[in-house]
Amino acid sequence: MSIPNDRKYAQTHEWIRAEGDVMLVGISDPAQDQLGDLVFVGDVRVGAKLKAGDTAGVVESVKAASDIYAPVDGEVVAFNDELGDAPEKLNADPYGNWIFKLKPVNPDDIETLLDADGYQAVVDAS
Amino acid sequence: MSAALKRTPLYEAHKQAQARLVDFGGWEMPVSYGSQIQEHHAVREGVGVFDVSHMLSVDVTGPDARLFLRQLLANDVDRLSVAGRALYSCMLNPRGGVIDDLITYFFSDTDWRLVVNAGCAEKDVAWMRRVIARFSLDVALTPRRDLAMLAVQGPQAKDRLAQIRPEWRSVLDDLKPFSASHQDDLLIARTGYTGEDGFEIAMPGDQIQPFWEALIAADVVPCGLGARDTLRLEAGMALYGQEMDELTLPAEAGLSWTIHLKDESRLFIGRDALGQFAPEARLLGLKLLEKGVMRSYMPVHTEHGAGEITSGTMSPTLGFSIAMARLPLEVKAGDEVRVEIRGKSVAAQVCLLPFVRHGKAVTH
Numbered sequence: 001m002s003i004p005n006d007r008k009y010a011q012t013h014e015w016i017r018a019e020g021d022v023m024l025v026g027i028s029d030p031a032q033d034q035l036g037d038l039v040f041v042g043d044v045r046v047g048a049k050l051k052a053g054d055t056a057g058v059v060e061s062v063k064a065a066s067d068i069y070a071p072v073d074g075e076v077v078a079f080n081d082e083l084g085d086a087p088e089k090l091n092a093d094p095y096g097n098w099i100f101k102l103k104p105v106n107p108d109d110i111e112t113l114l115d116a117d118g119y120q121a122v123v124d125a126s
Numbered sequence: 127m128s129a130a131l132k133r134t135p136l137y138e139a140h141k142q143a144q145a146r147l148v149d150f151g152g153w154e155m156p157v158s159y160g161s162q163i164q165e166h167h168a169v170r171e172g173v174g175v176f177d178v179s180h181m182l183s184v185d186v187t188g189p190d191a192r193l194f195l196r197q198l199l200a201n202d203v204d205r206l207s208v209a210g211r212a213l214y215s216c217m218l219n220p221r222g223g224v225i226d227d228l229i230t231y232f233f234s235d236t237d238w239r240l241v242v243n244a245g246c247a248e249k250d251v252a253w254m255r256r257v258i259a260r261f262s263l264d265v266a267l268t269p270r271r272d273l274a275m276l277a278v279q280g281p282q283a284k285d286r287l288a289q290i291r292p293e294w295r296s297v298l299d300d301l302k303p304f305s306a307s308h309q310d311d312l313l314i315a316r317t318g319y320t321g322e323d324g325f326e327i328a329m330p331g332d333q334i335q336p337f338w339e340a341l342i343a344a345d346v347v348p349c350g351l352g353a354r355d356t357l358r359l360e361a362g363m364a365l366y367g368q369e370m371d372e373l374t375l376p377a378e379a380g381l382s383w384t385i386h387l388k389d390e391s392r393l394f395i396g397r398d399a400l401g402q403f404a405p406e407a408r409l410l411g412l413k414l415l416e417k418g419v420m421r422s423y424m425p426v427h428t429e430h431g432a433g434e435i436t437s438g439t440m441s442p443t444l445g446f447s448i449a450m451a452r453l454p455l456e457v458k459a460g461d462e463v464r465v466e467i468r469g470k471s472v473a474a475q476v477c478l479l480p481f482v483r484h485g486k487a488v489t490h
Contacts, residue, residue, distance in 0.1 A: 036146075036352070037163040039440035040419050043468060058468065060419045062162050062440055063352050065468070084417065 001029040001123075004095055008110050009119035010071040012053075015095065016102075016110060022077060023110065024098035027059060027068060030123045032094045035061040038087040044079040044100045052109070056100055059090065072109035074102040134179035135274050135331040136338055143348055150351055151245030153180040158350035166356050166442040168347035169320050170485045173280035175338070175346045176354055180244035183270040183313075183328055184251060187237050190263040195230060195238060197394050198257055200376065202386035206232035212304045212317060215384055216376050217250065218396025222403055223372035224379065226250050227364065229317060231306050239313070241275075241326075243366045257395065273311065274334035278346065279324030279357075281485065287325060290340040298325070319354060321361025321483055356439050359448065362411065362479030368422060368437045369409060369450060375400065378452060379436075380409035380479065407433065407452040410459065411477040414447035418467045420474070424449075427464040427471070430456040435465065443482050450479065 003009070007017035013031035017024050032038065044057035050070035057068050057079070070076075078101040083089060089097045104110070114122065131154040140147065145156035156177065158165060168174040186195065195203040201215035211232050217225045226246040231239040242250045251269055258265050278287055288295045297307045297314055303323075306315035311330050318324035329337065342348060355365070362380075364370055370379035377385075385400065386392075412435070414420055420438030427433075431454040438449030449465075453476065457463070461476040480488055 036158060037161055039163075040417065042417060043470070060440070062166075062356055062442070063157070065419065065421065 001033055002095070003028065003030070003116045003120050003123070005116035007095075008071070008113035008115065009122075010069065010113055011122055012069045014068060014071050016071045016113065018107065018110060021107075022101045022103050023072070023074070025056070025068075025071060025100050025102055026098045027090060027094055028119070029094045032091050035059060035064070035066055037062055038090050041083040041087040041090060041099060042079070044076060046076050046079055048076045050074060050076065050102075059087070059099075068099060070102060071113055072102070072104050073106065074104040077101045077103045132180070134177055135334050136177045136179065139335060139338055140177065143342075145348075145350060148351075151180065151243070153244055155180055156348075156350040157352045159348045162350065162352040162356070163442045165347060165349035165353035169280045169322055169349060169353065169357055170443055170482075171281070173278060173282040173286045173346050174349035174353070175341045176277040176279065176349050176351070177274075177338070178277045178326065179274040179331070179334070181275060182242050182244065182247035182250075183273050183275070184240045184242060184254070185238070185268040185270060186240060186265060187268070188263075188265040189236060190265045191236050191238050194258060194261070194263045194265045196392055197261065198254065199230065200385045200394055200396060200400075202389060202392060203230055203232065203238075204389070205386065206230070209233055210306045210308065212306055212315060216370070216381055217253070218376070218394070218399070219372055220395060220399060222375050222396045222399030224366070224370040224374055224376060224381075225253055225372060227366055227370065227381070231308070231313070231315065233308055239308075246366060272331055273328045274331040275326060275328040276334065276338065276341070277318050277320075277324060277326045277354075278341065279318045279320040280322050283322070283324040286341070286344055286346055290344050301325075319361075319363055320357040321363070321480060322357075322485065355437075356442055359437050359439050359450065360441055360443055360480065360482035362450070362481060364409070364450075365437060375403060375405050377405035378407050378409065380450075405455070408455055409436065409450055409479070410453050410457065411479045411481060412438075412449040412451050412463070412465065412474040413477055413481075414449075414465065415462075415473040415475055418470070418472050419447045420449035420465055420467065425466045426451050426453060426474075427466065428454060428457050428461065430454040433457070433463075441481060443485070444487055448481050449474075
């Protein structure tokens with residue numbers, strides 16, 4: 001399963017990538033594979049001010065719900081409405097579809113997260 | 127995964143097919159071979175096969191077999207008089223709670239078979255042995271762990287089975303729903319748990335692999351227990367541990383229709399309790415009117431009081447979330463209720479079960 005090295009990863013299987021002064025957050029390929037067919041993505045509250053590790057929303061497969069977490073401190077500034085209508089896009093292209101945008105309190109916080117090799121080690125260990 | 131998990135004779139075949147394996151009632155079973163939704167659709171529209179060898183067949187033989195089953199089960203096996211007919215029933219404790227739900231096959235007065243849930247198998251057999259001892263019955267119980275079982279389900283099940291086993295053609299053509307053909311250690315039963323036509327086939331474990339491979343080679347889609355759950359939920363079928371358990375009366379699990387009280391002299395275990403305790407809730411369906419997914423144990427708020435979801439999912443056939451819920455007796459089909467989904471109150475409509483029959487949405 002692919003883990004591109006153009007972004008950072010949280011232990012909890014979110015990817016995060018800077019785009020201008022905001023950051024895009026989605027879930028990794030191993031995460032979508034583990035969850036199986038996704039049928040709901042949502043409960044993201046635009047305007048929520050989150051600490052790293054706070055629940056930002058939920059992704060649900062046929063069988064189970066799984067929280068998605070803020071990888072760094074910040075404010076949720078957008079939810080990807082396309083996923084509200086077509087959650088299966090996350091299965092087909094997890095890195096091409098962000099779930100929410102976060103305006104970070106401190107942009108440098110992203111450097112504290114895992115790189116592709118570090119995240120691969122997390123996946124291998126789980 | 128714990129080394130203590132039990133495995134069916136098809137374990138290696140599942141691994142080769144890249145199944146995702148999970149702990150299911152102490153058994154390491156496939157939840158899916160890839161896409162649970164595709165497996166679900168395969169059964170609704172074509173044909174799929176499930177390994178259900180974790181379920182236990184128990185042969186019941188001896189001169190008191192019928193008497194034993196009439197005391198053990200809430201449904202009445204006296205309704206079975208034609209060899210091969212099957213009966214669905216609950217096995218109750220003295221308080222009227224459900225020890226397990228099971229299928230009984232009648233072969234002759236002295237020869238029967240029960241098929242029980244995997245997670246309940248040990249307690250079931252222990253309970254049956256206690257009942258036999260307590261009433262000093264001349265009955266032998268033989269748990270058949272030597273048998274493996276496949277469920278071949280879907281509108282094309284019969285044709286595809288006849289294609290790979292032409293010698294079964296006349297048996298398959300003649301079998302009525304909820305009937306079985308039994309010869310030596312081969313059982314072919316027109317039963318299932320998906321709301322579609324289909325067959326459950328038991329045979330010795332050492333013969334199951336070539337049969338499985340023949341099915342796969344004939345493009346029968348291997349399906350995991352994840353799809354089995356969404357299929358049975360759409361079909362409005364109760365699952366042990368979700369809709370019922372030892373604290374639940376059958377009426378509270380939508381299973382009143384399985385209780386047979388006609389013969390007043392038949393004092394089956396639990397009968398007294400059923401007369402003493404009135405059900406406090408009943409099982410109905412819910413359709414979610416907004417986005418989201420209903421799950422087990424979510425609270426339901428109605429104008430007649432609170433209820434609880436027993437099973438919920440996203441329905442692959444219908445495209446929205448459905449659930450079974452235990453609701454106050456006054457709640458009726460058509461009522462609108464609120465479901466608490468992760469702290470959010472979401473509107474749902476109450477309906478009768480099932481949601482889907484033979485591949486089509488049911489409108490009540």
